[in-house]
Amino acid sequence: MPPSPEDLCPRPERPPRLSTEPLSPPLYHAAVYACRDPRQAQALLAHEEQGYVYSRDGHPNADMLARQIQRLHGAPEAIVCSSGMAALGLAALATLQPGDRVVASNRLYGRTQQLFGPELARLGVLIVTADGADTQSLLDALTPGTRLVVVETIANPLLEVADLQALASAAHACGAWLLVDNTFASPVLCRPLEHGADLVVESLTKIMNGHSDVLLGVLAGRSEAWQRVAAVHTTWGMAASPYDCWLALRGLGTLALRVERACDNALTVARFLQERAEVERVYFPGLPTSPYHPLATRQFQARYGTVVTFTLKGGAPAAEAFIAAARHIPFSPSLGDLSTTLSHPASTSHRLLGPAEQEALGISGGTIRLSLGIESRAYVLAAVAEALDACKRH
Numbered sequence: 001m002p003p004s005p006e007d008l009c010p011r012p013e014r015p016p017r018l019s020t021e022p023l024s025p026p027l028y029h030a031a032v033y034a035c036r037d038p039r040q041a042q043a044l045l046a047h048e049e050q051g052y053v054y055s056r057d058g059h060p061n062a063d064m065l066a067r068q069i070q071r072l073h074g075a076p077e078a079i080v081c082s083s084g085m086a087a088l089g090l091a092a093l094a095t096l097q098p099g100d101r102v103v104a105s106n107r108l109y110g111r112t113q114q115l116f117g118p119e120l121a122r123l124g125v126l127i128v129t130a131d132g133a134d135t136q137s138l139l140d141a142l143t144p145g146t147r148l149v150v151v152e153t154i155a156n157p158l159l160e161v162a163d164l165q166a167l168a169s170a171a172h173a174c175g176a177w178l179l180v181d182n183t184f185a186s187p188v189l190c191r192p193l194e195h196g197a198d199l200v201v202e203s204l205t206k207i208m209n210g211h212s213d214v215l216l217g218v219l220a221g222r223s224e225a226w227q228r229v230a231a232v233h234t235t236w237g238m239a240a241s242p243y244d245c246w247l248a249l250r251g252l253g254t255l256a257l258r259v260e261r262a263c264d265n266a267l268t269v270a271r272f273l274q275e276r277a278e279v280e281r282v283y284f285p286g287l288p289t290s291p292y293h294p295l296a297t298r299q300f301q302a303r304y305g306t307v308v309t310f311t312l313k314g315g316a317p318a319a320e321a322f323i324a325a326a327r328h329i330p331f332s333p334s335l336g337d338l339s340t341t342l343s344h345p346a347s348t349s350h351r352l353l354g355p356a357e358q359e360a361l362g363i364s365g366g367t368i369r370l371s372l373g374i375e376s377r378a379y380v381l382a383a384v385a386e387a388l389d390a391c392k393r394h
Helices: 038-045 060-073 084-095 110-122 135-141 164-173 229-235 242-252 255-274 293-299 315-325 355-361 377-389
Strands: 077-081 101-105 126-130 146-152 177-181 199-202 217-221 279-283 307-312 341-343 367-371
Touching: 060 077, 060 217, 060 242, 077 084, 077 229, 084 110, 084 146, 084 177, 084 199, 084 217, 084 229, 101 110, 101 135, 110 126, 110 146, 126 135, 135 146, 135 164, 146 164, 164 177, 255 279, 255 307, 255 377, 307 315, 315 367, 315 377
Parallel strands: 101 126, 101 146, 146 177, 177 199
Antiparallel strands: 077 217, 199 217, 279 307, 307 367, 341 367
């Protein structure tokens, strides 16, 4: 008997009702959910009833991940976004309007500088930049009309450390909120809300996921700074996919172990680089020679980060030789992977800045940024030494 038209039509497959719960969080790979009737749909969309309708507005994997971020940061609120830049954009769109004044560190990641620069200026926001390497410079830029202050806990790429408590106190005194990009630290090293920050961004793509297989960000913060966040998030389409959220939630399970190991490797490599004749300067807040060492010791949890930046004496030619000889250190312009990677800020993260702007920030053609992984110390030191040996003729 030939199949009937009904037999050829796919029908929604209902998930089984289980008497037990999976130990590992399941993946809810659904874009839309079935409702009983219009009344329930309205209640769900108005958040009067717990559940889901459309994954752009929320889905179980994003909510499970957000709850873990809340615990890690001690945050009343958290929401997952499609990338770290989306999380920064969400913070800006939810808190700012034309005419508002923003004080932004000039030590921010290149794309963040573009956002808190020409992009927001185009929308009528007044952007004032101050030297993020000098807390007093940021404090001097604050005025009663300031709405938002933007800094990185550990700045990219020269690892300047922001005094979060001082900045939060001064921001609140003039009626502003403090937004902190905590990507280089992660909540294992620093929980900015505990130091007075109002909003915190993490690029989950980096060490919080740790496996270089997702593109995600998260915004966390205080409830008083949260009034417009959910509406902006869904209206501007900043939702993250269930699969990426599921992967990132899995990555969080080993976060503390990975950060601890990578921090140990970073300190070991920083000390090693200080002794090498090919190296002009090492940037790492864990070194006593760093001007940020006392602040980092006070503000972080007995660790100093997983990134080490250094400048080679031979400039750009030496950097090119280092990169070519680094057979066991991939040139990968990101950070926070299981393996050690390197980046060249002048040609990647800060390529949108002119040579004079890069020089003013201390970035040169000879600047290399290492993101330390979880390999053995011996392996990492051998890999760095092999690449440095190629710089001797420059």
